[in-house]
Amino acid sequence: MKILVASDTHGDALVLQELLTEYPHMDGYFYCGDSELRASDPVFDTWRAVQGNMDFDPGFPMTLTVPVGAHTAFMAHGHKYAVGWRRDELVAAGVAAGADIILYGHTHVALAEVHQNVLVVNPGSISQPRGDLAPLGGMYAVVTVDDDGRRVEYGTRTRGLIPKLTRTFPVGSE
Incomplete structure (x- = not known):
């Protein structure tokens, strides 16, 4: 299973079209709000x-x-779940929905982690990035779940995927 995740374009519809052109064969395309x-x-x-x-x-x-x-993705922008401070409310909502993948935006900061054996991913903002990775430019995520584990790859609008930012979590990891 392989999906493309983007968020927080703030009026830039062109980048979403560019990503569709760059990644035409995904199992899903998820946009986490603030278009x-x-x-x-x-x-x-x-x-x-x-x-x-x-x-x-x-x-x-x-x-x-x-x-x-074979997976279930739960997606919310995140502003209703206080994701700028914690992710427990978001994780609880995703778990209650039966998700094994949770996608969110709002903070403009790329993040991949596992909570309660659920993969939690923020793709960052493709148009207005924040945090330590902001100098790389606007970001998006490619999420792959297969027999080798759960992999989150981050890319930028101008550089494509950046291998050093890849995070891999074994299936069953906390």
Whole structure:
């Protein structure tokens, strides 16, 4: 299972189209909110999206639970779960939804970790990155789950995937 995850484009629909062109054969495309676009924008014909704190179109759901092959992804922007300080509320919501992958945005900071044996991923912001990795430019994530484990690869709009940022978690790791 391989998915593409992006968030926090803040009006930049072009980058979402560029990512679709660069990654045409994924098992899913997940957008974690703050597009500032309408939910009816054609880009969301492919990207599964949730509402962020800067999205005012009620056509976006606040959360989304999606089966992807043998896995289940739970997605929320994160602002309703206090993700800037902790992830326990977000993890509890994802676990309650039966997810083994949780995707979120809001902080603009790329992060991959495991909580309660659930992979938790923030792709960072493709348009306005923050944190230690911000100098690399806007980020997105490619998440792969297979027999070798759970792998999160990060890429930037201008550099593609950056191998030194890859995080791998064995299946069953905490």
